[in-house]
Amino acid sequence: MLSPLVGSTLRVENKEQLEEFLARPDAAHVVRSASFEEVFFTIKHIGLADSLDLLPLVSGKQVRGFIDLDCWRKDTFVRKPFMEWIAACIQAGPEETMKAISGIDATLTALFLKDLINIYEIDRDDPPTGTQLIFTPDNRFAVEPLEEGEATTIGMLILDALFKYNPALGTQIVTNVRYTTRVELEETAYDNKTRRLEMHGFVDYYQAMSIYATPPSREPKVAADREKPVEEIPGQENPGNPLLGGAFLMKAFEQITDPIESDRFAQELTALGNRILSANLVNLGELEGIRPALGEMRDFLTIGLEYLTGSRADLAAHALRQNYIQTIFKVGFDQVARLRDEADRLAHIRRFNISMLDETDQEFVEALRRFKPLIVEEGRYRNFQSLADVERARARLEELVRMVEVFVAAFPNVRESLRKTFNTATVQFAVSGRFEPLPLKAAEVERFLAGGFQLPGVSVPDAITPFAGRWWASLREELEPLAGKPIDPRFIASIHVMPDQN
Secondary structure, three states: OOOOOOOOOOOOOOHHHHHHHHOOOOHHHHHHHOOHHHHHHHHHHHOHHHHHHHHHHOOHHHHHHHHHHHOEEOOEEOHHHHHHHHHHHHHHOHHHHHHHHHHOOHHHHHHHHHOOEEEEEOOOOOOOOOOOOEEOOOOOEEEEEOOOOHHHHHHHHHHHHHHHHOHHHHHHHHHHHHHOOHHHHHHHHHHHHHHHHHOOOOOOHHHHHHHHOOOOOOOOOOOOOOOOOOOOOOOOOOOOOHHHHOHHHHHHHHOOOOHHHHHHHHHHHHHHHHHHHHHOOOOOOOHHHHHHHHHHHHHHHHHHHHHHHOOOHHHHHHHHHHOOHHHHHHHHHHHHHHHHHHHHHHHOOOOOOHHHOOHHHHHHHHHHOOOOOOEEEOOEEEOOOOHHHHHHHHHHHHHHHHHHHHHHHHOOOOOOOHHHHHHHHHHHHHHHOOOOOOOEOHHHHHHHHOOOOOOOOOOOOOOOHHHHHHHHHHHHHHHHHHOOOOOOHHHOOOOOEOOOOO
């Protein structure tokens, strides 16, 4: 559940908890009061087959929301999940079947039936003989199944329920099937679905991506960028509790005790979460794709709130009241995006290439240069989770920038890597007194190691000092065991050694 503020009573994690919940006297009220997203993700978490006893409590409008969330892949209708929802409602009983069908967009029902049946208008067409036909209650239309199979069976059960319990709606749907092309039905159903979900913060991908846009001034706006409020639905939440990972964020929410404020924040959190799901092209029917996206939302909100308060928890509630949730998210993302900009600046320093860095530094910089920058820890990527993460990364990045700027000024012609160039210059200084990365002869390296490995006294610029220790350690690790031994240039990796001329 996306918002920790509302304290929804629909917190069901498995079938056993569902049975306990359904035994409560207020179960029906809780379900009807919940948003369709909350019920949808609850059912998805438990499993549709194990949630059949919950379906009699949902409304037709909620079922319509389930279909909107689960039965589209971009702008294409997918009938398999549609069939699963309808089949589940049929198993729950005729009332649930009719409630679901009446709640679903009639255009979508017509779209589902379009590939399964032929419609004949009795007064105009010549229905085939010798074929089992189903007639509408007013005998205006005859319906002929096109094929056998589960889809057709479900389609005929839909029509049977419509003709029996809501003949007017049945006639409307059959008319759409008869006189509207499939392309028109799909376009209309998609547009209808899009408009409905936009009321809950689910927007077009390109519009949703604007959540990651950086304001030109790079200063948080208190109210100017607030979106239209989403449709007010009590308890509107999303799966998870993805916010539980952000301790600072949770402490801030705990300070909000006014119900009106809590409702506002819950609505804004939901709208933001839905927008992020749209921006990440998350298939809402697959929970494993939802949690990472909402975890990202939690992390950027945490960073934004820490930035606005100077990481002071006692100021967090005030910051929440003064800034809209979307603004706080943008502030948090902007702090991380600044790292990306600085990493790009590093990558474009003249006579420098990121491949010249040590491997760990390469990974660090490349992770920052992503559209949504990441941290690398022990070879694994993760989100920035706090302002402390951002500050540590910024300090490391600034150290790299200073080092590279000084390094390329001192050594305009870097070969392979900074490490190898620097270590070559070190040994060259030891044998010739020149701190230059000129390739060494094998004999010079042997002479350098004749009395054991001993680093020369080299004056190193402050910007390079933190890296010099690491580079010299690798130089020692390779060369120290070779002291007093013949040097084969082919097997020396830490310095540039000229190949043997023999």
